[in-house]
Amino acid sequence: MRIAIASGKGGTGKTTVAIHLYQYLSKLLDDQIQLIDCDVEEPNDLLFIPDAVNIYENTVFTMVPEIDTAQCTFCKKCSDWCEFNAITLVKNLEFAEINKDLCHSCGACSLACEFGAIREYKNPIGTISGYKTTFGTGITEGRLRIGSSMQTSLIRELKKQTASNTVLQILDAPPGTSCPVVETVSGAAYVILVTEPTPFGLYDLKLTVDLLNNLKIPFGVIVNKAGLGNNAVYAYLAANNIELIGEIPFSKEYAESYSKGALLNNVPEELENIYLKTAERLLEVTGIKK
């Protein structure tokens, strides 16, 4: 079973919640849990678990086209078909080039070309790495190559490579509501939306709620940095009958530990109780047996 952690707004605390739930659910579920960092543009989960040990690293490739100028007639059909403006053709200079960072590997140009001028080669888009941790079954991380725009493909491959693991999986999603987030949450049994009680947090929360309602995936909300901002988020949750799974109070010391990567050391008792309660509630709503 997969549970995704998403947010809409960035910086609300997805990573914080993900690593704590990984830790506390490990206790409740006798280590039968895996953490998957799907925030491939900035995978941060491992920063907070410095004793994690790397087990493997696989490079992920997509097929990217290139143009053989000897065959190309510069008819521009491929470039017209390209939704991503990745193809540049200048007939008078006999110049034909495909920008591999703009290309989404959709294959349309290969189909469009009637002159056999396009062939495909393997282009690395990122890596998938496995780490062993002292609790749980470990962390799998996707890491996008800098400059690549293939987040969604990398996340899809990350989910594929971890699909055979039967333990509960926590997926730490990227921020936002676009394709990489849709890819991360699709197939999840439940989504935890982490928000903050600010107008920005609420605005983006609403967008994400719309997305999940569209995808018909059940979800609940954790309010992080509680005590900041205003009460509008609680009014919204009540008015829309959305489950509040937990509330994490704002604390400056906590933010300082975060910045040092030391979140999981010396968790204050108050916070530990909140996370344990949140983890228990999560097991209840998802029907997972301890």
Added chain:
Amino acid sequence: MKTIITSTGNNLQSVFDPRFGRAGWFCVYDRESNSTNFIENSFKNVNGGAGTKTSEMAAELGANQVISGDFGPKARTMLEKFKIQMVILEDEGLSVQDIIDRINKN
């Protein structure tokens, strides 16, 4: 020698557009014939690849030089490949005509 000046509108009184890939219009100025031609930038609102595609447009128009406020990394790479000179002009609210006058004064 053909120079492209990025412009916010379609005539000589239009204000200079400091953006290249996202410029509203291109003024193609031909020094030999002292003529201008305004072309709308159809890539100004694309999601990605505006710099690449406008550079392609500049090459197809046979430009030797482009005057704009700045050039993004993709545009720079492309324009270098096409051996089109990039000229960066500070945005002082000049009109396209002002810039052409400056070119001719030099």
